[in-house]
Amino acid sequence: MNLIIIAAVSENGVIGRDGDLPWHLPRDLKRFKQLTSGHTIIMGRKTFDSCDRKPLPNRRNIVVTRDPSFEGDGIEVAHSMDEALSLAAKDDTVFIVGGSAIYEMSLPLADAMELTRVHTSATGDVRFPDFKEANWDLVNREYHEADETHQFAFSFLTYQRPPPNP
Numbered sequence: 802m803n804l805i806i807i808a809a810v811s812e813n814g815v816i817g818r819d820g821d822l823p824w825h826l827p828r829d830l831k832r833f834k835q836l837t838s839g840h841t842i843i844m845g846r847k848t849f850d851s852c853d854r855k856p857l858p859n860r861r862n863i864v865v866t867r868d869p870s871f872e873g874d875g876i877e878v879a880h881s882m883d884e885a886l887s888l889a890a891k892d893d894t895v896f897i898v899g900g901s902a903i904y905e906m907s908l909p910l911a912d913a914m915e916l917t918r919v920h921t922s923a924t925g926d927v928r929f930p931d932f933k934e935a936n937w938d939l940v941n942r943e944y945h946e947a948d949e950t951h952q953f954a955f956s957f958l959t960y961q962r963p964p965p966n967p
């Protein structure tokens with residue numbers, strides 16, 4: 802399994818505000834759809850709530866919750882990250898799509914990160930976990946200016962975990 806974290810993160814580490822994203826960046830949403838379609842996504846229950854409790858189409862949706870009675874159409878439910886990863890064990894590519902604790906539990910395990918760095922200092926109530934950039938190889942960077950449909954400039958950053966030392 803190739804395990805990939807995907808997140809949009811402000812310069813000051815914010816990813817969410819009041820149960821939603823702190824920005825509207827159509828180009829980022831398009832990229833999210835392009836990268837994750839056809840694959841498995843793992844998300845926390847609050848992120849699932851932020852999608853109006855509807856599964857994202859053309860993807861295998863796994864929702865992590867501690868609620869033993871939680872269920873929903875078109876999703877699979879896991880009660881821990883371990884359970885979510887076991888459900889997805891045979892899948893080629895699995896995206897971790899948030900939120901905060903789900904990212905944190907995945908950071909030590911992920912093979913790659915697709916981060917959108919949103920070039921603003923955002924106010925919000927949910928943050929991406931701190932990570933050491935030096936522990937990752939930045940293999941691609943694509944900068945986009947702000948424009949009439951994108952309030953902030955942003956950069957698509959692809960990080961890969963370096964191969965282990967021989």
Ligand SMILES: NC(=O)c1ccc[n+]([C@@H]2O[C@H](COP(=O)([O-])OP(=O)(O)OC[C@H]3O[C@@H](n4cnc5c(N)ncnc54)[C@H](OP(=O)(O)O)[C@@H]3O)[C@@H](O)[C@H]2O)c1
Pocket residue numbers: 807808809810815816817818819820821822844845846847848849851865866867868879880881882898899900901902903927
């Ligand atoms: N910028 C981005 O890329 C991005 C991506 C995703 C989300 N977001 C934003 O982030 C916010 C939501 O994220 P969040 O961090 O608040 O919540 P979240 O991670 O989506 O969901 C938290 C919930 O996940 C479940 N959970 C967490 N750890 C667990 C564990 N170890 N075992 C079992 N269940 C566990 C619990 O569900 P129960 O309470 O049901 O037990 C917990 O309340 C929203 O504002 C959303 O828009 C932003």
